[in-house]
Amino acid sequence: MKILVCISHVPDTTSKINFTENDTKFDTNGVQFVINPYDEFCLTRAMWFKEKQGATVTIVNVGGAETEPTLRKALAIGADNAIRVNVNPTDGLQVAKELAAVVKNGGYDLVLAGKESADYNGQMVPGMLASLTDFNFINGCVGIEVDGRSVSATREIDGGNETLSSNLPLVIGGQKGVVEEKDLRIPNMRGIMMARKKPLQVIEGVGATAATSVQSFEKPAPKGAVKLVDADNVDELISLLHNEAKVI
Amino acid sequence: MSVLVFAESSEGKFKKTAFEVVSYGKKVAEQLGTNVVALTINANDSSELYTYGAEKVVTVSNDALNTFNAKQYAAIVTEVAKAQSATVVVVDSSIDGLYLAPLVAVDLEAGCVSNVVAAPSSTSPFTVKRKTFSNKTFSNTVISTDHKVIGVAKNSYGVHENPVAGSTEAFEPAIAASGVTSEKVERVTGKVTIADADIVVSAGRGLKGPENWGMIEELADVLGAASACSKPVSDLGWRPHSEHVGQTGKPVAANLYIAIGISGAIQHLAGINASKVKVVINTDPEAPFFKAADYGIVGDAFEVVPKLIEKLKAFKAS
Ligand SMILES: Cc1cc2nc3c(=O)[nH]c(=O)nc-3n(C[C@H](O)[C@H](O)[C@H](O)COP(=O)(O)OP(=O)(O)OC[C@H]3O[C@@H](n4cnc5c(N)ncnc54)[C@H](O)[C@@H]3O)c2cc1C
Numbered sequence: 170m171k172i173l174v175c176i177s178h179v180p181d182t183t184s185k186i187n188f189t190e191n192d193t194k195f196d197t198n199g200v201q202f203v204i205n206p207y208d209e210f211c212l213t214r215a216m217w218f219k220e221k222q223g224a225t226v227t228i229v230n231v232g233g234a235e236t237e238p239t240l241r242k243a244l245a246i247g248a249d250n251a252i253r254v255n256v257n258p259t260d261g262l263q264v265a266k267e268l269a270a271v272v273k274n275g276g277y278d279l280v281l282a283g284k285e286s287a288d289y290n291g292q293m294v295p296g297m298l299a300s301l302t303d304f305n306f307i308n309g310c311v312g313i314e315v316d317g318r319s320v321s322a323t324r325e326i327d328g329g330n331e332t333l334s335s336n337l338p339l340v341i342g343g344q345k346g347v348v349e350e351k352d353l354r355i356p357n358m359r360g361i362m363m364a365r366k367k368p369l370q371v372i373e374g375v376g377a378t379a380a381t382s383v384q385s386f387e388k389p390a391p392k393g394a395v396k397l398v399d400a401d402n403v404d405e406l407i408s409l410l411h412n413e414a415k416v417i
Numbered sequence: 418m419s420v421l422v423f424a425e426s427s428e429g430k431f432k433k434t435a436f437e438v439v440s441y442g443k444k445v446a447e448q449l450g451t452n453v454v455a456l457t458i459n460a461n462d463s464s465e466l467y468t469y470g471a472e473k474v475v476t477v478s479n480d481a482l483n484t485f486n487a488k489q490y491a492a493i494v495t496e497v498a499k500a501q502s503a504t505v506v507v508v509d510s511s512i513d514g515l516y517l518a519p520l521v522a523v524d525l526e527a528g529c530v531s532n533v534v535a536a537p538s539s540t541s542p543f544t545v546k547r548k549t550f551s552n553k554t555f556s557n558t559v560i561s562t563d564h565k566v567i568g569v570a571k572n573s574y575g576v577h578e579n580p581v582a583g584s585t586e587a588f589e590p591a592i593a594a595s596g597v598t599s600e601k602v603e604r605v606t607g608k609v610t611i612a613d614a615d616i617v618v619s620a621g622r623g624l625k626g627p628e629n630w631g632m633i634e635e636l637a638d639v640l641g642a643a644s645a646c647s648k649p650v651s652d653l654g655w656r657p658h659s660e661h662v663g664q665t666g667k668p669v670a671a672n673l674y675i676a677i678g679i680s681g682a683i684q685h686l687a688g689i690n691a692s693k694v695k696v697v698i699n700t701d702p703e704a705p706f707f708k709a710a711d712y713g714i715v716g717d718a719f720e721v722v723p724k725l726i727e728k729l730k731a732f733k734a735s
Binding site for chain 1 (some may be wrong): 427437476484485487488510511512513516517518519522523524527528529530531532542546548549550551552553554556557558559561562568581589596597598599600601602603604605606608610613615616640652658659664665672673682683684687690693694696697706708709710711712713714715716717720721724725728729732
């Protein structure tokens with residue numbers, strides 16, 4: 170089985186988000202970048218397939234040279250090789266089109282991608298990629314098993330789960346549950362040494378254009394101070410929620 | 418030209434978000450000087466949507482569509498969008514809405530923007546405000562393609578009545594081969610789900626152990642709320658993973674979010690920022706949650722919550 174894992178390079182979850190150039194550019198100053206948490210679950214699941222069922226695992230990112238440390242980290246976790254599509258994308262459709270070209274050229278059976286990225290949270294790349302490649306698609310996946318060419322996957326639905334079946338080739342939009350958080354892999358010394366020698370291929374994009382662009386960023390308006398209510402006076406809280414906030 | 422809205426229903430009944438997306442679609446249609454068309458699949462009474470401004474409702478009834486299937490649903494949305502000459506397609510930001518939106522976008526060669534929180538600030542260029550960076554910021558995004566797909570964030574635009582004398586039109590789509598088959602659906606029944614709830618009562622590690630969740634569930638019951646928890650609580654197995662809210666858990670966009678014994682770490686807040694009114698109950702006056710909350714009580718959950726339940730019962734009865 171040939172697996173492709175899409176890796177997005179995103180600010181660490183604790184990052185303070187700031188903007189420059191008149192609130193038009195994300196300020197990367199002092200920001201630590203990591204593998205997108207949703208992609209990390211997918212990558213670990215891919216390693217599991219590789220070790221237990223036999224698979225080659227390629228990782229791919231559409232981005233500039235600054236994303237290479239993130240790709241090296243994913244290689245250190247155990248991916249076999251990496252592809253960086255040398256394009257600075259500005260929207261999900263552009264990323265999906267660039268990825269679709271990689272998928273079509275590579276003959277992959279299973280494509281794993283986090284259901285969203287922790288920066289722009291568009292929730293569109295896996296679905297668009299599936300559509301563009303005509304692969305089957307299961308989103309919001311919390312469990313996946315592959316037996317030959319047939320797949321059983323579970324996705325989250327409102328208030329529960331749904332189990333689905335499909336054949337390969339397939340695109341998965343994954344989240345926690347594809348593996349549990351305690352099972353996530355951390356690169357060890359040997360992995361880091363080996364990763365240095367693994368191939369990281371840089372290819373030029375196919376020239377996909379974006380359909381959307383960010384005009385400006387905005388922070389939420391500063392909030393007023395919290396209204397404190399005495400612990401002995403919950404009646405006041407109820408009255409505030411009823412009369413002032415009008416939520417009960 | 419028209420604006421097409423997919424109005425989601427479950428077991429024949431519209432979700433509240435269906436009324437919100439129709440309200441939103443109506444606004445966009447007004448801005449563009451056109452009409453709003455709503456699409457329903459297996460909804461019992463589609464005329465309900467006239468109240469929110471849908472001049473035309475295209476209804477699809479077919480038992481083969483009782484279980485959501487993204488590819489089949491997307492094919493129907495696309496076909497109806499083309500038949501109605503819709504340039505803007507609006508869906509909600511539910512799990513299913515965001516599953517089909519990118520498929521529709523590819524079929525229509527449309528730019529797609531999800532988590533949209535307001536009506537377009539301009540229709541030329543077409544500019545919408547959406548949540549980014551895990552709800553920490555917003556971005557004003559321009560969609561430059563002729564067709565646009567918009568996912569409206571829950572409880573962001575609101576439900577606005579705008580009654581019109583509408584008409585319905587039945588449509589019998591050919592059902593696309595999907596490649597993905599639903600084998601089993603398991604739902605926790607009889608409980609308000611976090612996605613649908615207007616009020617969410619959430620508790621954290623401050624509750625000390627799973628045996629103390631009785632009062633949280635009781636408080637949720639009194640308020641008709643869903644119950645939720647912080648990440649460590651689900652990691653410890655005190656509560657099911659489906660209740661974990663936050664950046665890596667479920668997003669909550671409720672009208673009221675009550676956080677009990679939750680510190681208010683940045684990853685937790687990222688998931689609940691979109692909620693309108695936040696209440697925090699915490700023993701530690703320095704807990705970061707107090708900076709994010711609208712109302713707060715510095716106090717011990719084990720004393721405050723039982724009192725709150727008792728007083729709320731009296732309030733509800735009065
Ligand atoms: C990559 C990443 C992703 C993450 N994603 C999420 C996420 O999605 N959701 C999430 O919740 N967390 C997430 N976290 C974890 C987050 O950083 C915090 O660790 C977590 O939110 C803390 O949970 P807590 O507030 O329940 O527990 P604690 O931090 O232990 O806080 C407990 C609080 O309870 C109060 N307390 C104690 N006793 C009482 C009492 N008797 N009455 C009232 N109050 C009391 C304390 O004062 C304290 O404020 C993530 C972390 C990382 C690194």
